[in-house]
Each structure stands twice: as structure tokens, then as C-alpha cells.
Amino acid sequence: MSTVLRNSGARWNALARWLHWSIALLVFVQIPLGWLASTWELSPAKLGLFAWHKSLGILVLALMVLRIVWRTTHRPPPWPLAMGRGERRAARLTHASLYLLLVLLPLTGWIVNDAAGVPFSIFRLVPLPSFVGPDEAVADAVARVHHGLSLALVALLVLHVGAALRHQFVLRDGVLERMLPSGRRAR
Numbered sequence: 001m002s003t004v005l006r007n008s009g010a011r012w013n014a015l016a017r018w019l020h021w022s023i024a025l026l027v028f029v030q031i032p033l034g035w036l037a038s039t040w041e042l043s044p045a046k047l048g049l050f051a052w053h054k055s056l057g058i059l060v061l062a063l064m065v066l067r068i069v070w071r072t073t074h075r076p077p078p079w080p081l082a083m084g085r086g087e088r089r090a091a092r093l094t095h096a097s098l099y100l101l102l103v104l105l106p107l108t109g110w111i112v113n114d115a116a117g118v119p120f121s122i123f124r125l126v127p128l129p130s131f132v133g134p135d136e137a138v139a140d141a142v143a144r145v146h147h148g149l150s151l152a153l154v155a156l157l158v159l160h161v162g163a164a165l166r167h168q169f170v171l172r173d174g175v176l177e178r179m180l181p182s183g184r185r186a187r
């Protein structure tokens, strides 16, 4: 690890790292699951795929609420000193957009489900509250938004993972390591 980071000694704490990787895992499942469910022929399997997509999506929303609480009450580790102003701004903007998309995607999915008039229980346990009511035009319009947001998410993730790999293999500044699940507890 670079001197810069060794000196600062800061990492993401255990809860922040757990939230990052569990949400990342869920999102990596959610995107293909959404595409698969949408394109599958009408059948019980399609409904099953959608049920998982919706339940896991609401789980992402719940974890994001927790993550936003963590983030607004904790200070993130400092940027490596070698990172320029432009790079810091790009990282901040990408991260903020990821936060926004990971809240808007479940919310728009929820509205689509609600406006389509489909009663749904999260993991077959908790009925998903309805706040829009059946409305086909709303369901169609918001489904297009949900689709557009998912494409934006894929683009940002390519950028995000690319940046993480650049930090690890080109800059070698320890930015990836401080987010990895293992290691000593952060303060």
C-alpha cells in the first residue's frame, strides 16, 4: 500500500464494507434478473423471476436507507493525496449518482408494480404498500423510466469498476484494498 494511505491508516469500517459488498452482490443479481423476467414468456416461471426481482429490489432499498444513515453520520476515509481535483470531483459525482440510482430504481419499480395493479408481498411475507393505485398510463411511463435508469446504472458501474481497477493496478494507491471485506477493523 502507498505511503500516503499507510500514513492516513484509514479504511471503510466493517459496516460500510458489508453494506457496499452486499448491495453490490444484490445489484449484480438484480440487473440480469430484471432483464430475464421482462423477456421471459408469460408463465409461472416469469412470475417467479419477477417475485424475486421485486423482493430483492426492496431489500436493496432497505439497505440503501441504512447506508445513507451510515454515510451521513460517518466521515469517509480521505482521498489519496495524489488524487487531483478533477478525479475527486469525478469520483464524488459517480458515487452520488450511484446512491441516487439505487434509491430511484427500487422506488420506480415499486410504482410500476403498484400502478400495474399487481398485489405483491415482499418475500411472501410483507405486503408492499400501495400509494398510486391502478393506472396503466403511469405503469407504462414509469416502466420506461425504470428501464432508462437501469441502463444508466450499468454505464456508471462500468465506470466505477474501471476506476477501482485503475486505482488497484495502475495507481496502486490502496483505494480498492480499503474497501475489501477482509482486514483489520477500521476506526
Ligand code: HEM
Pocket: 020, 023, 024, 025, 027, 028, 071, 076, 077, 095, 096, 098, 099, 102, 157, 160, 161, 164, 165, 175, 176, 177, 178, 179
Ligand atoms: C453493483 C455494484 C456496485 C455498486 C452499486 C457500488 C457502489 C459504490 C458506492 C455508492 C460507493 C461510494 C461509497 C461512499 O462514498 O459512501 C462505492 C465505493 C467503492 N467501490 Fe463500489 N460499487 C459496486 C461494485 C464495486 C466493485 C465490483 C468494486 C471493485 C472492483 C468496487 C470498488 C469500490 C471501492 C474501492 C470504493 C471506495 C472508494 C473510496 O475509497 O473512495 N465497487 N461503491
Ligand code: HEM
Pocket: 027, 030, 031, 032, 034, 035, 038, 053, 054, 055, 056, 057, 058, 060, 102, 105, 106, 107, 108, 109, 110, 112, 113, 143, 146, 147, 150, 153
Ligand atoms: C436495485 C433495484 C433494481 C434494479 C437494479 C432493477 C433493474 C431492472 C431491470 C434491468 C429491468 C429490465 C428493464 C427492461 O428491460 O425494461 C427491470 C424491470 C422491472 N423491474 Fe426492476 N430493478 C430494481 C428494483 C425493482 C423493484 C423494487 C421492483 C418492484 C417492486 C421492480 C419492478 C420491475 C418491473 C415491474 C419491471 C418490468 C418493467 C416493464 O414492464 O418493462 N424493480 N428492473
